[in-house]
Amino acid sequence: DQQVKQNSPSLSVQEGRISILNCDYTNSMFDYFLWYKKYPAEGPTFLISISSIKDKNEDGRFTVFLNKSAKHLSLHIVPSQPGDSAVYFCAASAGTGANSKLTFGKGITLSVRP
Amino acid sequence: DAGITQSPRHKVTETGTPVTLRCHQTENHRYMYWYRQDPGHGLRLIHYSYGVKDTDKGEVSDGYSVSRSKTEDFLLTLESATSSQTSVYFCAISGARVHQPQHFGDGTRLSIL
Numbered sequence: 001d002q003q004v005k006q007n008s009p010s011l012s013v014q015e016g017r018i019s020i021l022n023c024d025y026t027n028s029m030f031d032y033f034l035w036y037k038k039y040p041a042e043g044p045t046f047l048i049s050i051s052s053i054k055d056k057n058e059d060g061r062f063t064v065f066l067n068k069s070a071k072h073l074s075l076h077i078v079p080s081q082p083g084d085s086a087v088y089f090c091a092a093s094a095g096t097g098a099n100s101k102l103t104f105g106k107g108i109t110l111s112v113r114p
Numbered sequence: 115d116a117g118i119t120q121s122p123r124h125k126v127t128e129t130g131t132p133v134t135l136r137c138h139q140t141e142n143h144r145y146m147y148w149y150r151q152d153p154g155h156g157l158r159l160i161h162y163s164y165g166v167k168d169t170d171k172g173e174v175s176d177g178y179s180v181s182r183s184k185t186e187d188f189l190l191t192l193e194s195a196t197s198s199q200t201s202v203y204f205c206a207i208s209g210a211r212v213h214q215p216q217h218f219g220d221g222t223r224l225s226i227l
Contacts, residue, residue, distance in 0.1 A: 032213045041221075042220055043118075044218045049215055091157075100145075101162060104156040104157040105156055106155060106156040
């Protein structure tokens, strides 16, 4: 049973345009959500996170939106740059301390065309 | 960048042999994790540790064991490697505060022939 779903395996956008990456979850106990970016042959790099008490968090070109009623979050990248081309993982956790294990989606490959 | 070093970075071995992967951190973080990444599965948690000598199982722990005798080192052992354990293995660390992100090492690519 997949608790974090990234239903689109890939996305291609033009440089300078907006990239919107979507993620759905099924576990209502999740209260912390994260996005990671991964380049080939490297480990995932933390990008941005959001707590369930918020519905939006911004960091530069990256904004994460959380819709708890729909159990949906999205990552917006504006403007998209060729260096943003990577695999993006959505992850979620429930609770704190030893309970804060991350559950990951399968990832989405973003390609930004020059 | 978080101070996480995984070794070896690449390893090829034969079915039935024991394999140990090492994760070393310089951040003095309490929590350490081992994941595997496979096509079509994202990252899946194998084992994690919440302190020295304190470990617990994750989602895909069968065939793996771990040990943590020092804060900075977390070892993952495949007692008798099988071809299904061919994968890329990532170590991650996080602090003890609420809602801290995990930070990952660069991975170990393990091939079992």
